[in-house]
Amino acid sequence: MAGVDYLADERNKAEFDVDSMKIVWAGSRHTFEVADRISKLVANDPAFRKDDRPMLPRKELFKNTLRKAAYAWKLITELRLSEEEASKLRFFVDEPAYTDLHWGMFVPALKGQCTDEQQSKWLPLAYKMQIIGCYAQTELGHGSNVQGLETTATFDPQTDEFVIHSPTLTSSKCYHTVEVLCTWWPGGLGKVSTHAVVYARLITDGKDHGVHGFIVQLRSMEDHKPLPGITVGDIGMKFGNGAYNTMDNGVLTLDHVRIPRDQMMMRVSQVTREGKYKQSDVPRQLVYGTMVYVRQKIVADASCALSKAVCIATRYSAVRRQFGSQNGGPETQSAHYRKSYTGLIQVIDYKTQQNRLFPLLASAYAFRFVGEWLKWLYTDVTQRLAVNDFSTLPEAHACTAGLKSLTTTATADGIEECRKLCGGHGYLCTSGLPELFAVYVPACTYEGDNIVLLLQVARFLMKTVSQIGSGKQPVGTIAYMGRVEHLLKSRCSVQRAEDWLNPSQVLEAFEARAARMSVSCAQNLSKFSNPEEGFAELSADLVEAAVAHCQLIVVSKFLDKLQQDIPGKGVKQLLQAVCGIYYLSLLHKHQGEFLATSYITPKQAALASDQLRALYSKVRPNAIALVDSFNYTDHFLGSILGCYDGNVYPKLYEAAKKDPLNDTVVPDGYHEYLKPLLKQQLHSAKL
Ligand SMILES: CCCCCCCCCCCCCCCCCCCC(=O)SCCNC(=O)CCNC(=O)[C@H](O)C(C)(C)COP(=O)(O)OP(=O)(O)OC[C@H]1O[C@@H](n2cnc3c(N)ncnc32)[C@H](O)[C@@H]1OP(=O)(O)O
Numbered sequence: 001m002a003g004v005d006y007l008a009d010e011r012n013k014a015e016f017d018v019d020s021m022k023i024v025w026a027g028s029r030h031t032f033e034v035a036d037r038i039s040k041l042v043a044n045d046p047a048f049r050k051d052d053r054p055m056l057p058r059k060e061l062f063k064n065t066l067r068k069a070a071y072a073w074k075l076i077t078e079l080r081l082s083e084e085e086a087s088k089l090r091f092f093v094d095e096p097a098y099t100d101l102h103w104g105m106f107v108p109a110l111k112g113q114c115t116d117e118q119q120s121k122w123l124p125l126a127y128k129m130q131i132i133g134c135y136a137q138t139e140l141g142h143g144s145n146v147q148g149l150e151t152t153a154t155f156d157p158q159t160d161e162f163v164i165h166s167p168t169l170t171s172s173k174c175y176h177t178v179e180v181l182c183t184w185w186p187g188g189l190g191k192v193s194t195h196a197v198v199y200a201r202l203i204t205d206g207k208d209h210g211v212h213g214f215i216v217q218l219r220s221m222e223d224h225k226p227l228p229g230i231t232v233g234d235i236g237m238k239f240g241n242g243a244y245n246t247m248d249n250g251v252l253t254l255d256h257v258r259i260p261r262d263q264m265m266m267r268v269s270q271v272t273r274e275g276k277y278k279q280s281d282v283p284r285q286l287v288y289g290t291m292v293y294v295r296q297k298i299v300a301d302a303s304c305a306l307s308k309a310v311c312i313a314t315r316y317s318a319v320r321r322q323f324g325s326q327n328g329g330p331e332t333q334s335a336h337y338r339k340s341y342t343g344l345i346q347v348i349d350y351k352t353q354q355n356r357l358f359p360l361l362a363s364a365y366a367f368r369f370v371g372e373w374l375k376w377l378y379t380d381v382t383q384r385l386a387v388n389d390f391s392t393l394p395e396a397h398a399c400t401a402g403l404k405s406l407t408t409t410a411t412a413d414g415i416e417e418c419r420k421l422c423g424g425h426g427y428l429c430t431s432g433l434p435e436l437f438a439v440y441v442p443a444c445t446y447e448g449d450n451i452v453l454l455l456q457v458a459r460f461l462m463k464t465v466s467q468i469g470s471g472k473q474p475v476g477t478i479a480y481m482g483r484v485e486h487l488l489k490s491r492c493s494v495q496r497a498e499d500w501l502n503p504s505q506v507l508e509a510f511e512a513r514a515a516r517m518s519v520s521c522a523q524n525l526s527k528f529s530n531p532e533e534g535f536a537e538l539s540a541d542l543v544e545a546a547v548a549h550c551q552l553i554v555v556s557k558f559l560d561k562l563q564q565d566i567p568g569k570g571v572k573q574l575l576q577a578v579c580g581i582y583y584l585s586l587l588h589k590h591q592g593e594f595l596a597t598s599y600i601t602p603k604q605a606a607l608a609s610d611q612l613r614a615l616y617s618k619v620r621p622n623a624i625a626l627v628d629s630f631n632y633t634d635h636f637l638g639s640i641l642g643c644y645d646g647n648v649y650p651k652l653y654e655a656a657k658k659d660p661l662n663d664t665v666v667p668d669g670y671h672e673y674l675k676p677l678l679k680q681q682l683h684s685a686k687l
């Protein structure tokens with residue numbers, strides 16, 4: 001039945017212009033056109049096949065990734081793709097690779113932390129991939145605690161070099177049972193990178209100046225062998241088949257490795273020929289700048305991963321039918337449910353399915369828009385830093401850290417929920433969901449453990465609360481704290497379910513909840529004589545306050561988006577409904593906090609739930625069109641359940657037939673292990 005669109009009826013129900021929504025999702029017509037062209041280029045090229053990934057042994061898998069990355073680079077250079085097109089190409093190839101770290105962290109670290117002179121030496125090499133780099137910060141014993149890193153870079157004035165050294169157990173106070181406290185985890189380090197940005201404690205003249213970045217060559221440019229003093233390798237298999245195992249996360253020890261002085265990244269601070277340590281006029285925290293950049297990227301990426309899972313689960317929920325009656329006979333469920341021509345109920349029509357699926361669909365849109373805004377914030381802070389305005393750096397750090405935490409946690413949980421929404425078939429690798437989960441879930445840990453990052457947000461909030469009344473007016477995402485007196489007193493004025501569609505009412509509810517939770521934490525903290533002790537004791541509450549603040553940011557940026565001119569028939573109306581689902585489902589989930597802070601009453605919470613159900617009904621006929629608006633190719637989705645034409649069952653059957661286990665009718669191992677067993681049972685049965 002090739003060519004039949006099993007979701008055509010669903011597509012015909014759409015009440016908005018899908019092509020216009022595609023542009024809203026992409027961000028602009030230009031971005032849409034680039035993404036559309038490049039995604040088709042990748043999808044139509046068999047070299048980028050990826051359906052075999054879960055089945056490949058690690059070595060083969062990794063070699064295949066190297067092949068794809070090299071082929072992608074060939075296309076990029078031969079087709080003279082722009083930077084934007086090249087990064088879209090890597091995105092649609094959809095396979096974690098050393099290139100993510102080279103382009104995503106190594107190059108940004110060079111740009112952000114090297115002087116102009118250093119950049120003019122290293123960047124051209126990196127841009128042409130004549131060197132390949134990674135970001136080597138985390139050690140076996142220290143990941144979150146960057147200040148605790150133990151690798152040292154000691155200046156040797158005799159030779160004008162730094163001596164980079166990984167500490168051994170004997171030189172460390174640590175009582176780990178491992179022999180060497182090495183660098184551990186960096187992607188691209190294990191087998192590929194020729195260079196690394198290594199973070200180490202800078203020591204000059206016996207004085208420890210804390211953690212700084214250094215450019216270290218790891219492997220020979222002739223034969224790729226590690227240079228003297230360097231031991232490097234892969235850290236082994238990670239969670240899931242295929243998944244993140246295409247990446248060579250690595251282990252590195254540096255045994256008194258010498259690098260020239262000018263390979264310390266010297267934008268933030270410098271070491272002179274005489275060995276004098278000098279700090280520029282910029283805050284030390286800029287050493288962490290690459291992390292701010294990548295966290296912002298990870299927020300944008302969350303909407304991609306979540307939308308992928310939601311697209312699969314939504315299409316499949318419209319295809320899948322359970323209960324109802326096949327031949328017009330007695331029904332097993334109430335007539336309330338919409339029936340298809342077969343008389344069976346599409347599982348997407350179950351309110352429980354909608355209650356699990358539609359908030360995730362709404363989150364994908366919400367994260368898209370907050371990601372756009374965060375990109376703007378990052379660009380803004382970068383421009384300010386260039387003219388020595390550091391005033392917005394703490395907010396940029398709090399926003400990138402908090403939103404990275406919020407969006408990756410919700411996305412990882414959301415992907416797993418989508419798997420369950422697809423019932424048994426969701427557990428098949430061909431659904432695409434197991435691999436998507438396995439590849440995505442470490443985002444909750446890398447680039448800062450999500451709890452550790454929320455604690456950073458909490459510190460920022462407590463600092464803000466402590467400054468209330470000092471005359472320093474909070475601005476940006478924290479401006480609402482300037483109205484804290486009002487927010488502590490005010491009460492929600494909602495009287496009817498529809499009142500929950502009023503943006504200013506919604507905003508105040510989220511602001512009041514966030515402000516009250518922060519103020520309550522600050523009051524409790526003030527009871528401790530030692531603030532650090534208090535912070536540790538109250539950290540679980542502080543994390544909840546940080547989440548409330550971050551959710552407020554996402555809600556407010558979605559509402560801001562709706563204030564813009566959004567062209568296209570019905571597009572804005574649909575986005576208003578989607579936004580309503582986002583904030584009302586949060587309100588429902590965190591009802592306890594909204595009630596406990598006494599901003600809303602139980603009656604108002606019930607009205608919010610009524611409105612939420614009404615919005616589910618509004619979105620239901622548009623659900624397929626809303627996920628079509630992501631404009632994902634079947635190649636990118638990598639899922640039989642989510643395929644565009646909805647022709648799921650024959651495809652599942654065909655894929656099963658192609659499984660290597662079905663190459664023979666009688667399995668390998670029958671003669672050794674099954675036949676003797678069965679024979680023996682036959683004998684005992686005869687006895
Ligand atoms: C590779 C990305 C590709 C991108 C392009 C592709 C797009 C798709 C993206 C996703 C695709 C998947 C790619 C996967 C790649 C995986 C990459 C993973 C890489 C890593 O994991 S690298 C290692 C990252 N490590 C961490 O994040 C460690 C976490 N720890 C920290 O960040 C800090 O150490 C911590 C916890 C913030 C420090 O706390 P603390 O000890 O309290 O702080 P300090 O004393 O050091 O500093 C205090 C002071 O500084 C402020 N601060 C802290 N951090 C920052 C910052 N980043 N910027 C600005 N300011 C900062 C802090 O608020 C304090 O300020 P005060 O005013 O209060 O003093």
Ligand SMILES: Cc1cc2nc3c(=O)[nH]c(=O)nc-3n(C[C@H](O)[C@H](O)[C@H](O)COP(=O)(O)OP(=O)(O)OC[C@H]3O[C@@H](n4cnc5c(N)ncnc54)[C@H](O)[C@@H]3O)c2cc1C
Binds near residue numbers: 185442
């Ligand atoms: C797939 C993957 C790729 C990575 N790639 C890179 C890379 O390219 N380069 C690189 O340098 N690193 C990389 N990392 C390392 C990564 O950045 C760290 O694993 C991450 O920062 C978390 O640090 P950790 O492992 O030390 O966790 P830990 O800090 O040991 O966390 C363990 C537990 O302790 C809790 N915890 C820790 N500190 C606190 C605290 N102060 N208060 C409350 N709870 C706390 C955490 O919440 C967590 O539950 C990668 C990691 C992964 C999984």
